[in-house]
Amino acid sequence: MNTQTITGTTAAAMITAPGSGHGKSMVTAALARLHKNEGRNVRVFKHGPDYLDPMVLERASGNPVYQVHGWMTGMDEVRWRLAEAAQTADLILVEGSMGLFDGDPSTADMAVACGIPALPVIGANAMGQTFGAIALGLARYRDDLEVKEVIANRTGSGYHAHLCRESLPEDISLLGAIPRNEAFDIPDRHLGIVQADEITDLDEQLDAAAEVLKEAGLDQLPAQVTLEATTPEQPPRLLEGTTIAIAKDAAFAFIYRANTELLEAMGAPLKFFSPLTDKELPNADALWLPGGYPELHGQTIADNKEMKAAIQAHHQAGKPIYAECGGLMACTETMIDPEDGTEHSLYALMPGKVSMAPKLKALGIQSLNTDNGELRGHTFHHSELETEREPAMRTTKKNGSEGERVFKQGSLTASYFHGYFPTAPKLVAELFKGQEQ
Structure with missing residues (x-):
């Protein structure tokens, strides 16, 4: 069998959103690059089937990125990949898919199953105090899900960020407000964002986005979590010598x-x-x-x-x-x-x-x-x-x-x-x- 139990403790967050289009992909990439630039070992994972986001996330973190999904990859593999990463990582980020509760299983399901707090990125453009209502709904929708902090994305001014912060209930804090900035704009086409190797000056753009996050106070590590799993069995060598x-x-x-x-x-x-x-x-x-x-x-x-x-x-x-x-x-x-x-x-x-x-x-x-x-x-x-x-x-x-x-x-x-x-x-x-x- 040759399986064993592994355990690791590290800072971790499930980066999610109320739905697609709130900017969580580039926020995740910018967070990964920010902490990498601070000298930390950052591991990033992508919830669900996705080829394009992981290409950018690999460039941002400097480490391999794997897909994790409760049904497609199975929760045993999810727990193993996260626990294995926790052996050496200073920070684990998991980018969710679609909205926090969308899909079966959803990003929320994985957050609960792995014990990782959800950190919603909420696009604050075209809203003010309603920001707090959205955060409240995400935090209260399930009793077993932990949402203690949120990020306001695409704020228009310091006063706009203040409105978002003041609208939150007492038990939810604003981790940071990200102003609108072209560093977070990434081209896309019919199947999603453009492949990382096709984006000119991607590394410079990621560094610029990381600086925006740092100025917004988003350079603090999230809470520590302990991740435990059983290592998988080695697959049979059925392709021995098959090139x-x-x-x-x-x-x-x-x-x-x-x-x-x-x-x-x-x-x-x-x-x-x-x-x-x-x-x-x-x-x-x-x-x-x-x-x-x-x-x-x-x-x-x-x-x-x-x-x-x-x-x-x-x-x-x-x-x-x-x-x-x-x-x-x-x-x-x-x-x-x-x-x-x-x-x-x-x-x-x-x-x-x-x-x-x-x-x-x-x-x-x-x-x-x-x-x-x-x-x-x-x-x-x-x-x-x-x-x-x-x-x-x-x-x-x-x-x-x-x-x-x-x-x-x-x-x-x-x-x-x-x-x-x-x-x-x-x-x-x-x-x-x-x-x-």
Whole structure:
């Protein structure tokens, strides 16, 4: 078994909000950078399925960022990751998802389960004393949730901050008021914020945002908490010697750090490559095309005929290919450019055409249920797939209804579904070895 109990005590806070759009992501990143600049070891986690925020949070903290979610990753893993971080961290920050009580399980559920106080970031723009009513509602909605401090974001003046502070009940204090500042403005697109590597001068922006927080008095550490967990068992080494080539560049970047670490723990050597710029695949037994933004790079993908030929040869040789969301899009025949309507020729591993939709087509946590385990994960896409190919199976939404299509075309497995690999190691081994384990 080789499991053990670990315990750690450190300062910790669950950064949350009444809903999306209150600025908690950049406040979390700025807090991480502020304390990092003060010489502290900061660990940050992201509640729920999200690829983009963790990219910025890693840059802000200088440490790896992992996703944590009571259902997708499981609470045992949540407790273990937090307790492990507490062994060395001076500060742990967990960025919540959506509003404090949104989702099942919610950010509040995790805060209660882990014993971490919730620290709401409330956008104070366009309100005055109502700030106190929102804080009061968040603090009183559940008896088992601890909310003792709040942050006012986007205040317009010292007097505005004073109104927010005076509106609070006696048992809730204002940790700080953050004035409106362009350092907290980060560009976004249809799937969320722009990828960290695409943001010019991101480090300078994070440093500037950290200084704003310091001037607002937000440089104090939150309360200490004690985190305890049992370490997980080591996964079986079912991928021993199976080399996996993983696409990673501006078009394919939606990769959970926990997924690659599981593949390595199962014995797989990993080789990263760029479908946009490389002309050949690494020498590998299997190929993973993760999600990302292929729709923004359709012409480049189409023009790289050498890479297209290499991926087609890999497929024709019967070597496994696993394609998620953006990876699925790239494996179809054509993609309609969202800018000018041009049809780009893609890898053509399966029949179909993809185009961007005017609104989000799917969002939510799902699972792929097989005899080799239940692979949990999520779906989140703005594109539509037209194909004559019938799905080999479907994922299941958490509420039990039918989810995303999963296609099989020779050695290719492709879906809009994003899997969290640690939930089903045997199934993951099957996907990359092409046979039952």
